[in-house]
Structure formats: structure tokens, C-alpha cells
Amino acid sequence: MATTRFDDEDPNLAALYADLAAADLQPLWRQRGLLPRTPDRLTPHLWEGRTLRALAERSGGLVGIDRGGDRRVLALSHPDLGGLPFATHTLWGAVQYLAGGESAPAHRHSPAALRFVLAGSGVWTLVDGDPIAMGPGDLVLTPGHAWHEHQNRGEEPIIWFDGLDLPLVRGLNAVFFEEGPDELTAFTPGDPCRSEDLYGAAGLLPAADAPLPPASGRHSALLAYRWDNTDETLRRLLAATGAGHGLVRYTDPATGADVMPTMRAQVQRILAGHRTPATRTVGSAVCVVHRGSGSSSVGGHRLPWTAGDMFVIPSWAETSHRADTDADLFVLSDEPVMEALGLARRQTAASVAIGNRS
């Protein structure tokens, strides 16, 4: 951070440092790297989809799941994070694999999770008992403290992306975890999904006199977002704006806020041959390539990608995406945290060029 005038050879100084250490104190002037000029502690990184899938399938053949808390999950472990199973400082990214007929019994925890389905169907996630069907491109929320279990009622495997705020919540020392019963929740495929029934319509909310479960206000009242709806919304957005790319944000229909207080979920569509403007923001993101191929420039690195790949955008890394074929990126970020805590900052291409970071 700074240098300070003093005589390093002074034996009194050595004695002082020893006494400070003994007293569980550290002198600020001997710290290095505590206050970097800008966020810069992570490089971009990409995991290939075919590798993720192959390893998930191999795990499926070797490792069973049975009890509350069990999950067959492979966590993106950023090589810059010293062996932690975290994609960024705040975000957990992973693939989860459930073979035909398998189930993962209920547990709950204070970290919030969301699932973006990569392939497969015939699976239900039950959130506090509400059965949510899962299909390719669907986004399913399992908010903090909500009981959740996964049941594959079909014969095909399913693989999805898991996004959690676990690194953040763990860093805040605010993790609670509880295993549920070993028995699965009974339900019949086709049972109505209460959350979708009540909150799945645009511009309409159940009025106060409806006999509803109490809303927590902490996360979206809607727990499932169907790909058909997302796809059609993107199509109309691009038609309405005439642009070659467009971004939609998943929101709580009851408030318009992000789906979770800690995570923003968006889908970036880019038509073949188009490029998004270079931008950098405080906060990190994990991108999951849902469709198409192209490449991204992230903090000066070029990352080519194709469907199924996942990559990290570090905090304050200038980023632009380019599509070779029409492409959709599912983007999970921690921007709501930065906004809530007064730390948000954003630069578009023009201001990046002149190096202005205010």
C-alpha cells in the first residue's frame, strides 16, 4: 500500500515487531497487496463442456447418492483460488448429474442456489414441497433456507449447472446447514407447481386476500423460469430494438428485483457476427454457454467457446462477447451484492478507452 520512512536495521524495530506479533497485532506499513489499485486478483478461466459432461458421467458410474445432503456435484475450482472449490471469490459454479431413477434427498442451507438445466428432463426439484419440473434451458431457484430435493423420475440422466453464493456466504461466516429426512417427498408428476401457478403470469399477482404461503421477500416469488419464455422474450427484445444482441434479466415478478439478493441471473443473446460492447464492472460472473459458439475477450485474454462450456469473468476485467453462430449465454453474477453494499462501478467501452474508472 505505501512505504514509510524508517530505519529497517534499527534493533528496536525488530523488538517492536516481535512484541506486536505476540500481541496479535500487525503493522499496516508492513502489509503488501492489502489495498491494490484495482481489483485484479483473478484471471479469466474456461472449463470445456465436453470435459465437464464426460467427468460427470464417469462420476455417475462410480459414486452413488442416497441421503439428505448427498449431491453428485463437480465444482469449478478456479486455479487462482488456492485449491478452493470456488469459481470466483463469491460464486460457486458446478455441474450436477443425476442418473435415471436417482434422487437426492432434501437438505437446506443459508447459501442460495439456482440451477440452469444443460440437458435432460423428467426430473423434479421440490422446493419446500412444491414440485418443479426441469427441462433444458429452464432456470430453477432453490433459495436460502428452503428445503430442496431432486428426483429423477425418468430413465435418462440429467445434467445441470449449479450456481450458488456459497463462497460469499462462507466468507461472511453465515453458513447454516441442515439435512432433511432420508425419505423422499411424495408427489405425482403433473401435480401443479404452486409457485408457477401463482406467480407465473406477466403483470398479474395474486391479491392480498388469497390464502398464500407467506412470502419471504428475500428471493423471487417465482421459482421456475421456462426456456420457451426466455427464448421468446429474447426474440422480441431483439426485434424491438433492432440490435444484434440483447440481455434479459430474470426477476422477481412481485418486485422486479433480482431473483436472489446475492445473485443476478441473465441471458445474453448474440446473433452470428455480432459483438457486445466492451464493459467492465466490479463483481464477478460465471458464464454458461447454452447455445452457439463464439469467443469472448476477457481482461485481455481471448476465450473461444461452444455450447456447454463455462467460463469466469473476474471483477473489473474488460469483457466483450462475439458470436460465430447465434448464441445464448446464461450469466450468473454477484452484482446485486456490489449494488447493495455501495461498491458497484461500471465502465463502458468509451470510458475504458480513456482509462477513466470513476
Next chain:
Amino acid sequence: MATTRFDDEDPNLAALYADLAAADLQPLWRQRGLLPRTPDRLTPHLWEGRTLRALAERSGGLVGIDRGGDRRVLALSHPDLGGLPFATHTLWGAVQYLAGGESAPAHRHSPAALRFVLAGSGVWTLVDGDPIAMGPGDLVLTPGHAWHEHQNRGEEPIIWFDGLDLPLVRGLNAVFFEEGPDELTAFTPGDPCRSEDLYGAAGLLPAADAPLPPASGRHSALLAYRWDNTDETLRRLLAATGAGHGLVRYTDPATGADVMPTMRAQVQRILAGHRTPATRTVGSAVCVVHRGSGSSSVGGHRLPWTAGDMFVIPSWAETSHRADTDADLFVLSDEPVMEALGLARRQTAASVAIGNRS
């Protein structure tokens, strides 16, 4: 309000009253009815749909419309309001009729309006140039200060309910009005509706980087709500709750707030043979019977109704609706005003019974 000890025969008192009047002052102790114990200044009232329709059609044959500001509108004029063309102290209710091929050129005003279509189609309302198709059961918003015009491109007439906050805004001395050009805005039926394209999807909002018109934050970003969606949402709500009645509120998908800061729009569905609990609230409402028949108990009066009828629920009048056939009521109220100003108060049947009004 109160009585006060004094000698009414005292000639000095008469002189005082004369001097007060001359000084544009009035003694509080001579006021009567200034502070009633509860809101009670309006009786329930019902207008029959067949009468409304017949008179609207007759007006169509006799009165033309041409220029900016022209509208063929018949205003509900509550007999308790001394000849004012207002349905309640705060709400304007009316039927508007546009014959085949007719148009009402653009104007704008600070009072906000909404339209609930009773019958007819082939008509577009253009809001700041955005063409919004209108069909039976659709709700269309024309917010305060937005330019709006109506064009009937078909051969059939259309008739809709107009709801405005005009009595409120006029009472606040806050009306601005401006006529637009006599020429109609050019558009082609089938042109996309920008508002619906951008804000018409449940749980998805365009992200900040989209080239959008600036949102005012004063009213819903979505300007059209289709009956099919409303109908299906009500069907799912009743299925999910298992109740014989249910209420959905039209909301701004970007905030979850009411469609306007001054007006709440809702649809109350009641299945045949069911009754809603008796309730009373501070604030008034206009109900439009969209479907079915039944009767309402409002402040001790019984109001039988059938499709097309409109009736007023006065402030603090205990109200319960009963359906003879499956019924839908479009309900416009001023509750957001009461909530914003700290005046909201509500009683359910139980507390009404014991006369507790806190």
C-alpha cells in the same frame, strides 16, 4: 364535530361572526359535518349495462368526433355528488364508444386513464406512438402525460370502460391538458407493440444495456394486459388455492407495484354459488361486471348485477359479492392513494361484526 358553551343570544357574538366572515375566516365551532365519525358520504349505486350500451350507441349516431381531445364518453355521474360527472370522490368511470372507422385523435393530460374493453375489437390505442391492440377483456393503460389516441380500423363498433383518477387530480388542482395534432399517427395493424415486446414476459426484464425508452417510474412499464392471460391466471389461482373465489391484481412487472400510483386494477373471480367475505376499506371502487351474474351487498344495500353492469363501492362500506353463475368483476379502486398517504384501513368480516375499526 363538537359543541361549545356560549350564549347564542349574545349580540357581541353576532358582531364577531360578521367580522370573521368579512375577514375570510370561519369559526370551527359553527361547522357541521366537517369531521364525520367515519367516511359515509356516498351511497352504493349501479348503472345497468344494457342502458349504458343503448345510450352509447344512440350517442354514436348523433355525435361525431374529430379533433384532438374529442372523445365520445358517457360519464357515470353519482347522484350523491351534486351533478358532478364523477363515479366517486376520486374515480371517473365511463363508457366510451367508437364506431367502425372512427378515430379519436391524440391528446394528453396529467390524469391517468385505463380502458377495460367490454365488446369489440379491431381497434388500436396508440400510447406515445406505440400501437396497442384492443379486444374484449383487455386492459390498456394510458398513463398521465402520455399522448394517446384511438383508431378503429374495423367496421364494428367498440365499447369500453374508461377509468380515470380525474376527480382526484382535479380535486388536487393538478390538471394539465394538451391537445395533439388533428392528424392521426400512421401505423400498420400487426406492427409490434414495444411495451408488450419488452415487458410482456413473466419474470424477465430487459437489462440495462438495452436501447430502451426511459422508464418514468410513475406507472407500469407494461401498457396492455390480455384477457387470455388474466383468465388463465385466475383459473390457476383458484386451482392452486382450492377456493371458490380469487382476486388478481394488475401490476407493473418492473416493480410489482400497482399499474398507476393513483389506481389499483384487479379482477375478482367468483364461482357460481360462492360468496366473498365481507370487507370494508378506506377508499372507493368502481366494479365492472365482465362475466356472469350475481349480487353484491354493499353498505347494507343489495345490488343484483349481470354482465355489463357497473357499480360503485363507497369508502368504508362493508361489501360482499355473491355469484349466481361463474362471474368476473373488473375492480378499479383508489387504494394506492390511501396507502401512499397513510390513510389505508381495512376490516374483514370478523372485525366488522364486532365493530372494531382499528
Next chain:
Amino acid sequence: MATTRFDDEDPNLAALYADLAAADLQPLWRQRGLLPRTPDRLTPHLWEGRTLRALAERSGGLVGIDRGGDRRVLALSHPDLGGLPFATHTLWGAVQYLAGGESAPAHRHSPAALRFVLAGSGVWTLVDGDPIAMGPGDLVLTPGHAWHEHQNRGEEPIIWFDGLDLPLVRGLNAVFFEEGPDELTAFTPGDPCRSEDLYGAAGLLPAADAPLPPASGRHSALLAYRWDNTDETLRRLLAATGAGHGLVRYTDPATGADVMPTMRAQVQRILAGHRTPATRTVGSAVCVVHRGSGSSSVGGHRLPWTAGDMFVIPSWAETSHRADTDADLFVLSDEPVMEALGLARRQTAASVAIGNRS
């Protein structure tokens, strides 16, 4: 609002109008003045302080007060408002007079009130039992639904300005009123004022674990604002900005919001020889001259004033104040209503000059 082509001599038209009237309907096209181009329904008006005081004293000699609900109040009755005892469409202004030893027993009502003391002391207003001392220049709140009584424990009379949102609340048909017991609340002068003790410190609030009365969130947690504090704050504001005039707003220390959801209270200080910029806003105000003399230009009228005078600023009237001697104006307005309902609009001198009202 608009003219429409039709043949006024058509006998069918006369029949239509008769039938409409019989059906409690009114044709919009026959309305005049319903939608004025701008708010313009009130002229400025001033009441002289010496007249107010003299008439208040005469009333004191002739009219007693005794029971719950009794108040010796002279209401400003704007000559443009057809005999209503209202200062503007939304605001009640009045002088209230309490002779030595007199008391006004408790009552409560949904309209909110505030008091700005013109002269006198030795009086307490009890708000839900909390005793609030009153002295010259103090602002005291008696929020909606709060029990309040006034007790003059001294021998001198007190006279204060009463500001209420009564015209607004009555127009909304939302008035509730309740008389309290005839007996006065017992207290001893010098008893602590709970509201001031808990909320009277800048930048400090009692934390959640304190055994406090529940806060309504509808009005300021602080019920008394002392003139010494107001005076010193204005002095520092003018010193800090170097300007010849400055405006401070009374706020809820727990939220920074206006003292009531329906009323804004401010003090405008103007040093001798200075003038405030011409401004116009949607919404009306009542000004009470607390100190000094000068004149105001309001909607093209010139109003000279001196301490004790009261005058009305109508909605959308261009206004500028000029001080001959150092002056303080207590200003009560309904701007929070306009802001909450999306009707606020403001123009400063420059834009007024070019007639831009957007």
C-alpha cells in the same frame, strides 16, 4: 375540454341528453372546465396577522371550550373556495387561541395536524399522553389517529397556527373522528417528553432492543421541533452556502422523509434585500410569516407581508419572496402528496421564462 361536430338543434339530441340525465350519465362533450390546460383555480390570498390576532382574542372572550373535540379555531377560508373553511384545495390553515388556564380535551381524527406557535408559552400538547411543551416558533405534530389535547398551565394566552390535511382527507372521503374523555390527562410540567428524548438527537436513533412504543411509519417519530434548533440550523446553512436565503425542511429523523405523508413543513429564511428565485410547483402552500417583513410575488400578484401574516400560494403559481428585513417564513405545503401520486412538477425561473412546463 373540446368541441365536437354535431347539430345542436337536433331534437334527438335533446332526447338523448334527457335520457342520459335520467340514467345518471353525463356526456363528456358537454363538460366545460373539466380539464383546464394548467392548474389555475385559485388566486393568491393574504390574511393580516393583526386581524387574525384581534379576532382570536375576541373569540376568546366570547366562546368557551370544554369538552373532547372543542377547539377555539378560526379557519382561513379562501374566498375562491365557495365558502368552504379551507385555505387551499388540500390544506387547512387556522389560528387557534387558548387563554390562560384553558384546556382543550382530547380527541383524535384521521386528518393529520401540526401547530406552529405564533406567541405564548406555558402550554403543553399531549400526544397519546406524551407531554410536549410549546413555545414561540416551535413546531408540534399531532399525527393522524393520535389522541391530542392542549393544556394551558400558565396565565397568558397562546396563539398558534394550525395546519391540517383536512380538505384533502375529506375530499378522499377518509375522515374518521373520535372524541376522548372530558377529563384531562394528568401530567406535571417538567415531565420528560418521550418523543424528544428518544428521537431528538441528530444522527442517533434508539436501537431495536430498546423498549419503545411501536413506530407507525406513517409520520415523524419526533413530534416537537424547537425554534432554537431551527434558527441555528438556518444560520449555519446560510453561513455554509454564503447565500442570502436558505430553506430547511422538517423531517422524520428515523427516515429523512417529510413529517407527514401528506404535508411538507419548511422554513424559508431570507436576509434583508434578498429575493428567492421565481419557482412554480404543482401543489399549494400556506405561508406563515414568523419574523420580518417583505413581499412576495405570487402568480403575478404582489403580496406585502409582515410578522403574523398568512398567505396562500396556489398550485402552479410562479412565486418569489423578497425580504425588507431579515425574514423567516414557515411554509406548509402538499408537495409530498404530489410526489407520492406521480403528479409533482417544478419549474425554476429560467424555464418559467421560456414557458417550458415539462
Next chain:
Amino acid sequence: MATTRFDDEDPNLAALYADLAAADLQPLWRQRGLLPRTPDRLTPHLWEGRTLRALAERSGGLVGIDRGGDRRVLALSHPDLGGLPFATHTLWGAVQYLAGGESAPAHRHSPAALRFVLAGSGVWTLVDGDPIAMGPGDLVLTPGHAWHEHQNRGEEPIIWFDGLDLPLVRGLNAVFFEEGPDELTAFTPGDPCRSEDLYGAAGLLPAADAPLPPASGRHSALLAYRWDNTDETLRRLLAATGAGHGLVRYTDPATGADVMPTMRAQVQRILAGHRTPATRTVGSAVCVVHRGSGSSSVGGHRLPWTAGDMFVIPSWAETSHRADTDADLFVLSDEPVMEALGLARRQTAASVAIGNRS
């Protein structure tokens, strides 16, 4: 987190683990301690005031400060945090020492800081050029991104407590830092403090027309809180509630929110012989004993303390304070972070006793 059925001896499993590691993936089922049942990762810890002061003085004699960024700071380094100079996972606590005539030139950074003065005066902190005097018990804010420097214009040393959200902001990878010029900002002791002049009055805010610096909305508009005011407010709080302890929160007078979005600052007063109820919350705190002596029970540990001592309350540790003499604790916590992110949770004594954590 959980155990899972599989054959650990399976050589295919070893190959899988190797391949996962090579692909920067980690299997969730091999993680230990990732999801503890409750926050439990920190023990209570106390630093003695006399040691802090003695080491700060020794540092003063041995280490100079000169340039932008230089600070003579001894950071509380919690022994459970692996050598990091952090008091808790989110909070930085430290003592800073400035000898007579010394100055610390300007720098700025995204982490927010506050200072609570332990001893000394004659020192000014300049925040974006605004000179803020510092005396014992005063709280001074230096918000994120604000330039700040410290100048000791007297001959006596000053020592204060530094609280920062640096561990949090660093963990979020959101640190920005910038050194200012080596030259000090010129000012004259006695110059007005703009922040205190404009925002230092209870219940009064400058109205919008004042020529003010733009408010960021990110932190309190008031930057200095004087001990006299805090002391008197606590005295009145205890008198009003009649309790043997009371807690006041430093707040933004413009919003009532915490002084920073990331930190809550409070003072807990406890009269001799009294004890606060046992409580535990998600989130950590650093307590600075400003006055008196006593002891705290924190997570089952007993910590005796006296004026000048500092100690840590870990997340979810049940805590109760007992005073032997009248005592004041300055308490810095990260609760606003937990509240903003939906992670807040609190238990009082009764529920702690029965182990209910919901």
C-alpha cells in the same frame, strides 16, 4: 457435508479424482467443512487497551509517516484467521497513532472507514476537503472513495480506533486504492465543517434548493458525531425507558439508515450492576470499551474488560455484557451486510435457551 456410498478402494475412483483435479474440478462429496451446521469459525478474542496504547506509542517513536497512503496503524489480527491482519472475516479493527504535529496525507479507497477517538484532540480529519475536528468519544466517518487525510495541529498525540470493511471488500475483490498528493490540504482550525453545518441538526435537512455537494446516497450525509451528543442521548434514553442499559445507533440523518451500507456503529451503555440479555446474531462485531469496566460472556467465554480494551464477537456467538462500573461500549458490526443480503438472523435469550435458531 455429507457422506456418500462408494468404494474408496476402487482404482477407477482414484483415476477420476486425478482427472477432476487436472480439469480444475473438485467433487463436492470429498469436501469437508464446506457447509457447517452453524457459523462457528472464530473464537472470541480480546486485546488489552494498555498494550495497544503502549505499542502504538513505541511505534510512534520508531516509524515516521510522510506520504499519501502512509498511516501508523496497528491492526487487530485475530489468531484464528491464519495471520491475516483482520479482526473478523469482514471487519478491520486497529489503533492509529498520530504524534503532535504529525500528519497523514490524503488517500482514498473503496473500503469505508470510521474512527472512534480514544484519547487526544487538536486533530482534524479532512474528508474531501471538509475539516472535521476530532476529540475523545467522537465518531468520524471517512466513506468509501472519499479523500481523507489527518492533521495533528497540536502538540499532543492522538490515538483512535479505526474500523473498516476492508476484509469484506477485499474478499469481494472490489478494492480500489489511490494515493493523493504529498502536500496537505490548507485549512485554518475553526473553519466551519460543511457536513456538520448542513446535516448536524435533529429533524432538519437542507431543502433541495440549497447549493449543496451532491449526496452519494451510499453513506451518511453527516460525517461527525460528537460524544457530548451521544452521551446526552444515552442519558435520556435510559431515563425514558427506565432500563439499566440502552443502545443507540449512529444513523444517516437524511435516511435513518446505518452510517455505511457495510457497517453498523452503535454505543451500548450499561449501568453498574446491570447485564444485557443474551443474544446471538449472524454477523460479527468489534467492541471498543470507551468507559468503565465489566465483563462479557461471548460464546461461552468470559472476557473481563476495562476502558481501552477491544474484543471481537464472532458470528452467532451468544453474547451478554455485564458492567461493574457504568460503562459504554462502542460496537462496530457488519449486520447491515447480513440484512441487505437476506442472511440476518437473531436470537434472544429465551430462544437461545431452547436451541431454536429459526
